[in-house]
Amino acid sequence: MNEKNAVVTGASRGIGKSIVLKLAKLGYNIVFNYRSNDEKAKELLEEVKSLGVKCEAIKGDVSVMDDAKELILLCKETFGAVDVLVNNAGITKDNLIMRMKEEDFDSVISINLKGTFNATKQVIPIMMKQRYGKIINISSVVGIAGNAGQANYSASKAGVIGFTKSIAREVGSRGITVNAIAPGFIETDMTKVLNEKIKENVINQIPLKKFGSSEDVANVVGFLASEEANYITGQTINVDGGMVM
Numbered sequence: 462m463n464e465k466n467a468v469v470t471g472a473s474r475g476i477g478k479s480i481v482l483k484l485a486k487l488g489y490n491i492v493f494n495y496r497s498n499d500e501k502a503k504e505l506l507e508e509v510k511s512l513g514v515k516c517e518a519i520k521g522d523v524s525v526m527d528d529a530k531e532l533i534l535l536c537k538e539t540f541g542a543v544d545v546l547v548n549n550a551g552i553t554k555d556n557l558i559m560r561m562k563e564e565d566f567d568s569v570i571s572i573n574l575k576g577t578f579n580a581t582k583q584v585i586p587i588m589m590k591q592r593y594g595k596i597i598n599i600s601s602v603v604g605i606a607g608n609a610g611q612a613n614y615s616a617s618k619a620g621v622i623g624f625t626k627s628i629a630r631e632v633g634s635r636g637i638t639v640n641a642i643a644p645g646f647i648e649t650d651m652t653k654v655l656n657e658k659i660k661e662n663v664i665n666q667i668p669l670k671k672f673g674s675s676e677d678v679a680n681v682v683g684f685l686a687s688e689e690a691n692y693i694t695g696q697t698i699n700v701d702g703g704m705v706m
């Protein structure tokens with residue numbers, strides 16, 4: 462294949478890391494960002510390079526527009542194009558509404574939803590010019606079904622789905638597809654904090670009776686980024702073991 466270039470946000474660990482490795486194995490050059498974990502980012506950078514593709518890592522906060530601009534420009538200027546953008550960076554700050562602090566609502570919306578806006582805003586002019594691009598936004602099943610204790614997170618992820626559909630309508634005529642993935646419960650640091658009782662309750666609600674892996678999500682990213690998914694846009698694909706249907 463011709464060389465293709467992908468940007469992945471929030472990729473020092475978890476689902477983002479698996480997405481980077483999946484796309485690298487498919488032959489994409491990669492630019493990824495992360496917020497704080499320099500050591501993990503360096504390890505991933507070396508691992509990706511060992512797969513024979515080019516890779517750059519850049520520290521930054523997706524909720525800051527200048528950082529998003531720097532990230533997208535790094536890919537454009539280093540590799541000449543941005544074919545794929547995966548908006549993956551996300552956080553949780555869970556609490557019941559009675560106890561949820563205003564700053565915890567704001568930070569979750571700011572990273573999960575505005576962060577998705579920021580990187581997308583920066584990449585759209587480049588993809589419009591190319592008349593080609595694939596934007597893949599990582600939402601969550603709780604953005605569809607809601608979840609007690611996650612009003613901020615659910616709102617941010619529902620927002621990502623609405624955002625995905627709107628941008629898909631805006632840019633479809635330019636050969637750009639925009640889709641979302643809604644993972645269910647995936648084994649990463651984000652879900653490690655759940656206690657055994659909550660995990661057991663969750664597993665009872667999953668027809669496949671287990672948590673997913675970050676590779677389960679990365680595989681769908683690989684498909685949506687490929688030419689095989691050219692006629693799919695504005696969709697949200699659940700990767701959740703059947704939890705929400």
Ligand code: NAP
Nearest residue numbers: 471473474475476496497498522523550551601647649651
């Ligand atoms: P994770 O293990 O907590 O990893 C989060 C990653 O995002 C880390 O690489 C972190 O960087 C980075 N990050 C956090 N805030 C950032 C910011 N402001 N700017 C740039 N990077 C930032 O999370 P995960 O479980 O892999 O989740 C990845 C995505 O999938 C998130 O959008 C999450 O909401 C979504 N998701 C996860 C699940 C699940 O069950 N795990 C389910 C549904 C959806 P540092 O390492 O430097 O902190």
